[in-house]
Amino acid sequence: MSDGRFRVPEPVNEPVRDYAPSSPERASLEQRLRTMSGERVEAPNVIDGRDVTTGDTFVARAPHRHDLELADVHAAGRDEVQQAIEAALAAKHDWSRTPFEHRCAIFLRAAELLAGPWRDTLNAATVLHQSKSVLQAEIDAACELIDFLRFNVAFAQRVYDEQPQSVAGEWNRTDHRPLEGFVLAVTPFNFTAIAGNLPTAPALMGNTVVWKPSEKQALSAHHLMRLLQAAGLPDGVINLVHGDGAQAVDVATASPHLGGLHFTGSAAVLSGLFRKVGENIDRFRAFPRIVGESGGKDFVVAHPSADVDRLVVALGRGAFEYQGQKCSAASRAYVPRSVWQHVRDPLADLASSLTMGDVGEDLSTFMGAVIDGRAWARHRDAIDQAAHAGAEVLVGGDPDDADGWFVPPTVLVTDDPRASTMTEELFGPILTVHVYDDADFDTVLGEVDQAAPYALTGSIFADDRRAVARATDALRDTAGNFYVNDKPTGSIVGRQPFGGARRSGTNDKAGSVLNLQRWVSPRVIKETWVSPVDPRYPHMG
Numbered sequence: 148m149s150d151g152r153f154r155v156p157e158p159v160n161e162p163v164r165d166y167a168p169s170s171p172e173r174a175s176l177e178q179r180l181r182t183m184s185g186e187r188v189e190a191p192n193v194i195d196g197r198d199v200t201t202g203d204t205f206v207a208r209a210p211h212r213h214d215l216e217l218a219d220v221h222a223a224g225r226d227e228v229q230q231a232i233e234a235a236l237a238a239k240h241d242w243s244r245t246p247f248e249h250r251c252a253i254f255l256r257a258a259e260l261l262a263g264p265w266r267d268t269l270n271a272a273t274v275l276h277q278s279k280s281v282l283q284a285e286i287d288a289a290c291e292l293i294d295f296l297r298f299n300v301a302f303a304q305r306v307y308d309e310q311p312q313s314v315a316g317e318w319n320r321t322d323h324r325p326l327e328g329f330v331l332a333v334t335p336f337n338f339t340a341i342a343g344n345l346p347t348a349p350a351l352m353g354n355t356v357v358w359k360p361s362e363k364q365a366l367s368a369h370h371l372m373r374l375l376q377a378a379g380l381p382d383g384v385i386n387l388v389h390g391d392g393a394q395a396v397d398v399a400t401a402s403p404h405l406g407g408l409h410f411t412g413s414a415a416v417l418s419g420l421f422r423k424v425g426e427n428i429d430r431f432r433a434f435p436r437i438v439g440e441s442g443g444k445d446f447v448v449a450h451p452s453a454d455v456d457r458l459v460v461a462l463g464r465g466a467f468e469y470q471g472q473k474c475s476a477a478s479r480a481y482v483p484r485s486v487w488q489h490v491r492d493p494l495a496d497l498a499s500s501l502t503m504g505d506v507g508e509d510l511s512t513f514m515g516a517v518i519d520g521r522a523w524a525r526h527r528d529a530i531d532q533a534a535h536a537g538a539e540v541l542v543g544g545d546p547d548d549a550d551g552w553f554v555p556p557t558v559l560v561t562d563d564p565r566a567s568t569m570t571e572e573l574f575g576p577i578l579t580v581h582v583y584d585d586a587d588f589d590t591v592l593g594e595v596d597q598a599a600p601y602a603l604t605g606s607i608f609a610d611d612r613r614a615v616a617r618a619t620d621a622l623r624d625t626a627g628n629f630y631v632n633d634k635p636t637g638s639i640v641g642r643q644p645f646g647g648a649r650r651s652g653t654n655d656k657a658g659s660v661l662n663l664q665r666w667v668s669p670r671v672i673k674e675t676w677v678s679p680v681d682p683r684y685p686h687m688g
């Protein structure tokens with residue numbers, strides 16, 4: 148028991164370590180990578196704080212090394228998902244009544260553990276199983292997740308600070324209750340930080356959670372769960388179930404107690420989740436909250452006044468970092484003819500100079516492999532079909548699956564602004580460029596807006612301020628995160644709250660107060676000091 152209005156620590160973004168050759172952080176991570184490459188861990192479900200094995204296992208592998216087996220992951224069956232729901236419901240009463248400062252302390256401690264002794268483990272898991280380069284792992288599994296944990300505490304404080312006015316004779320208060328029931332968090336493979344944020348954000352607000360991570364991110368999910376336990380998370384607050392997403396959603400939507408769904412992944416799966424909740428809508432005690440962030444077809448549009456060197460770097464980094472497997476990756480570019488003549492060769496040179504290989508072995512490698520054989524085949528087919536349809540393969544376009552699922556940085560050039568690689572999300576290292584006549588800038592802005600069903604991220608490159616203003620206005624509904632003279636990736640918690648509309652999701656802005664707001668159901672309490680005793684109003688005479 149303690150009294151006081153506690154002020155939560157002021158959050159600051161975790162500094163990104165650079166892992167330069169001979170740096171101590173590089174040596175330490177190399178050591179951890181060696182150890183984790185040599186061990187094949189058992190990854191159980193974690194239900195009510197207990198490890199639950201099922202014997203129905205799948206192997207977590209390194210995408211860049213077919214022979215590297217990292218974990219045996221125990222897939223949950225329907226019974227385990229049901230047990231996880233029951234554990235979440237049983238933990239709810241105590242957790243929702245745990246004082247805010249104690250809930251905060253667990254997640255702040257998790258942030259510090261991750262910034263310190265757990266950093267190498269989470270980074271190494273992300274390098275090995277998700278095939279991220281060391282820098283991409285560091286900005287994700289370490290920095291972005293630490294930021295989510297620290298900043299969410301401050302955002303939660305802002306939610307609780309939101310209180311109504313009171314006038315003489317009454318006191319009005321808002322009780323920001325967690326949602327009734329449990330929250331289901333279903334998370335994608337491509338960001339360890341997102342996998343960590345989706346269950347912890349609702350939990351911070353007093354909810355209890357069933358968390359179903361991607362099968363393709365199971366190793367870092369396993370270590371993340373262990374980290375939360377080490378930080379003191381009580382049993383049953385977050386229950387980890389591995390395996391099939393459709394099954395988890397099926398069991399969760401059969402429960403009258405589904406209070407909310409926190410999803411990030413593809414638009415097709417998000418549509419299915421909305422449908423599933425809709426089909427079961429009369430079953431639930433309350434209308435479930437759905438926060439769903441999904442895909443993108445993110446653009447870079449250059450104006451004739453664009454700075455060529457900066458544009459080339461933004462295209463290269465924006466399209467090829469983490470093999471283009473960011474929802475925000477630059478995958479379509481619109482470049483005026485006068486600029487393209489200066490961009491074409493440097494972009495081709497840059498793309499072909501990027502190193503690709505075993506990111507766990509050589510820490511100087513720029514990129515690893517795409518996540519699995521299905522993704523690899525999808526990228527190979529998309530490149531083949533684009534070439535068949537008349538696109539020029541400027542660079543790349545030669546996937547190789549001998550040792551791992553490698554797709555080289557590929558730049559396609561097309562005359563057709565509605566070519567499939569200009570309109571559909573591929574989620575791989577493939578950038579398609581459409582070259583337009585300089586006079587057609589305004590027409591191209593309309594094309595950028597209409598060509599794809601998504602509205603996640605995009606950039607304008609221009610030194611002419613009027614062009615920046617025109618693009619900012621014309622593309623107002625085309626991106627939830629819009630960049631001026633920068634690549635469309637790399638949002639930072641607290642600085643660029645992230646999310647898009649249209650088919651990119653509900654735009655509830657991860658890494659902001661707006662997301663945390665979704666995990667509470669406010670109750671307003673009016674207390675009247677001296678209530679009336681006369682039933683008549685003055686106008687009644």
Ligand SMILES: NC(=O)c1ccc[n+]([C@@H]2O[C@H](COP(=O)([O-])OP(=O)(O)OC[C@H]3O[C@@H](n4cnc5c(N)ncnc54)[C@H](O)[C@@H]3O)[C@@H](O)[C@H]2O)c1
Pocket residue numbers: 333334335336337338341359360361362390391392393394396411412413414416417419440441442443473474475572574603645646647651652
């Ligand atoms: N907008 C954002 O903030 C954001 C961030 C990261 C990734 N993404 C998007 O995520 C996608 C890539 O991630 P992914 O390949 O892991 O996505 P995915 O949709 O294939 O899988 C996401 C999760 O859903 C589960 N799932 C798969 N099929 C399901 C089904 N039928 N029913 C219920 N659950 C199911 C998976 O097991 C996984 O846990 C891309 O489309 C990317 O743009 C969006």
Ligand SMILES: N[C@@H](CCC=O)C(=O)O
Pocket residue numbers: 337338472473474475635636637638639645
């Ligand atoms: N914060 C990330 C989100 C990417 C999603 O996959 C970015 O902006 O690059």
